[in-house]
Amino acid sequence: MKMLIADDELTSRRLLQRTLERAGYEVTAVENGRFAADELCKLDGPRLALLDWVMPELDGPGVCREVRKQKERSYVYMVLLTSREKKEDVVAGLGSGADDYLTKPFDPEELKARLRTGMRILDLEDRLIEAREQMRYQATHDPLTSLWNRGVIMEMLERELARSEREGKCTAILLGDLDHFKSINDTYGHLAGDEVLKEAARRLLSSVRSYDFVGRYGGEEILVALNNCDPAYAFLRAEDIRKTLAARPVDTLAGPIPITMSIGLLLSQQWGRQPIKNLLNEVDAALYAAKHAGRNCVKIASPKVGDPPARELTAEAVRRAR
Amino acid sequence: MSRSVIDLDELMARVENDRDLMRDLMLIFKEEFPRHEEALREAVASQDASGVVGAAHTLKGMLSNMAAAEAAAAAACLEQLGRDGEITKLGEPLAQFEKIAEELTRQIDLCLAEVSA
Numbered sequence: 285m286k287m288l289i290a291d292d293e294l295t296s297r298r299l300l301q302r303t304l305e306r307a308g309y310e311v312t313a314v315e316n317g318r319f320a321a322d323e324l325c326k327l328d329g330p331r332l333a334l335l336d337w338v339m340p341e342l343d344g345p346g347v348c349r350e351v352r353k354q355k356e357r358s359y360v361y362m363v364l365l366t367s368r369e370k371k372e373d374v375v376a377g378l379g380s381g382a383d384d385y386l387t388k389p390f391d392p393e394e395l396k397a398r399l400r401t402g403m404r405i406l407d408l409e410d411r412l413i414e415a416r417e418q419m420r421y422q423a424t425h426d427p428l429t430s431l432w433n434r435g436v437i438m439e440m441l442e443r444e445l446a447r448s449e450r451e452g453k454c455t456a457i458l459l460g461d462l463d464h465f466k467s468i469n470d471t472y473g474h475l476a477g478d479e480v481l482k483e484a485a486r487r488l489l490s491s492v493r494s495y496d497f498v499g500r501y502g503g504e505e506i507l508v509a510l511n512n513c514d515p516a517y518a519f520l521r522a523e524d525i526r527k528t529l530a531a532r533p534v535d536t537l538a539g540p541i542p543i544t545m546s547i548g549l550l551l552s553q554q555w556g557r558q559p560i561k562n563l564l565n566e567v568d569a570a571l572y573a574a575k576h577a578g579r580n581c582v583k584i585a586s587p588k589v590g591d592p593p594a595r596e597l598t599a600e601a602v603r604r605a606r
Numbered sequence: 607m608s609r610s611v612i613d614l615d616e617l618m619a620r621v622e623n624d625r626d627l628m629r630d631l632m633l634i635f636k637e638e639f640p641r642h643e644e645a646l647r648e649a650v651a652s653q654d655a656s657g658v659v660g661a662a663h664t665l666k667g668m669l670s671n672m673a674a675a676e677a678a679a680a681a682a683c684l685e686q687l688g689r690d691g692e693i694t695k696l697g698e699p700l701a702q703f704e705k706i707a708e709e710l711t712r713q714i715d716l717c718l719a720e721v722s723a
Contacts, residue, residue: 389620389671
């Protein structure tokens with residue numbers, strides 16, 4: 285465990301450093317309060333600190349106050365070292381944000397015991413943060429595919445659409461549906477169906493950029509937002525995704541299962557300001573058109589009255605777009 | 607025979623029986639102590655109360671670490687007088703501190719010779 289010692293007096297510093305290194309700590313020793321505050325405010329700085337009360341530049345309580353102002357980093361457990369034993373001094377030290385204090389000259393066993401208390405507090409904090417992160421993950425991700433869940437992907441899409449509109453950019457919305465998924469479940473069983481969904485999610489994630497969003501929209505429906513997407517290439521990217529999905533069968537415990545995906549595609553720039561519900565209805569209609577056209581293809585949601593409702597992206601269209 | 611102004615048993619306990627560390631501390635002490643003692647003398651001579659408090663405080667901490675309780679108490683007395691602004695009453699306590707410090711330095715030299723042997 286990394287820890288920091290701050291003391292301007294060299295015998296104290298050496299004594300503390302050696303005692304604590306022997307106890308297994310990875311010690312950084314500094315000679316004034318300013319250096320101590322700078323070290324402790326680093327995001328990956330030590331989380332355990334022994335601070336002399338009287339130091340040049342910044343005293344121990346001053347270091348505590350600075351560190352407590354820093355809200356982004358993990359909790360730092362700070363012990364003040366003091367030869368002051370008056371009640372008001374102790375109260376002032378703890379009031380500055382110190383967790384404990386130790387009177388000089390220190391007893392090595394007492395010092396180590398106090399630091400073990402600090403370690404227990406830090407360990408407790410780590411476990412609480414881990415539990416919170418687990419809960420946050422569970423609340424935002426689909427448990428089977430680990431994609432964003434429906435609520436989160438909708439929020440992300442809404443934010444991204446607003447941003448695109450503000451910045452005059454385009455977001456491409458893809459709604460994909462695994463073809464014949466019911467038949468996969470019926471033929472190979474639901475466990476194999478789950479494996480197919482997981483692998484499809486993995487392939488989808490691997491075929492988009494790190495700043496695109498992929499979420500599970502429904503049973504076997506997956507929603508993808510391609511952010512800041514050049515409209516000229518959106519068709520090709522949707523095609524690439526479709527091809528990646530269908531590239532090879534999914535290996536499952538029930539054997540290899542070929543998969544394909546029908547995709548509806550909508551370019552936000554072509555639709556202007558619209559409620560997200562309307563856009564999702566349109567892209568859903570395009571997906572339906574892709575299913576109707578024989579599956580394993582991409583259809584584009586077209587906004588213009590009189591235009592065909594959706595255009596199949598044929599090999600010829602792809603060639604022209606290139 | 608002069609009385610002992612350093613408690614070697616206590617010092618050994620403080621360094622957890624690490625003789626190398628004890629030797630290190632003594633060497634640091636020999637190098638650092640005269641500088642801080644001189645700062646204290648100058649602060650007393652120039653009647654600089656905050657200078658007296660700062661130097662005496664540092665000396666007190668250093669002497670406590672060396673298990674030199676009597677010298678640490680004398681430094682604490684000077685620190686308190688400085689805090690109280692009793693700047694004209696420092697002559698005698700300073701002389702007393704210097705006397706103990708001289709004996710302490712002599713005993714530390716002896717210890718060092720012994721530890722090094």
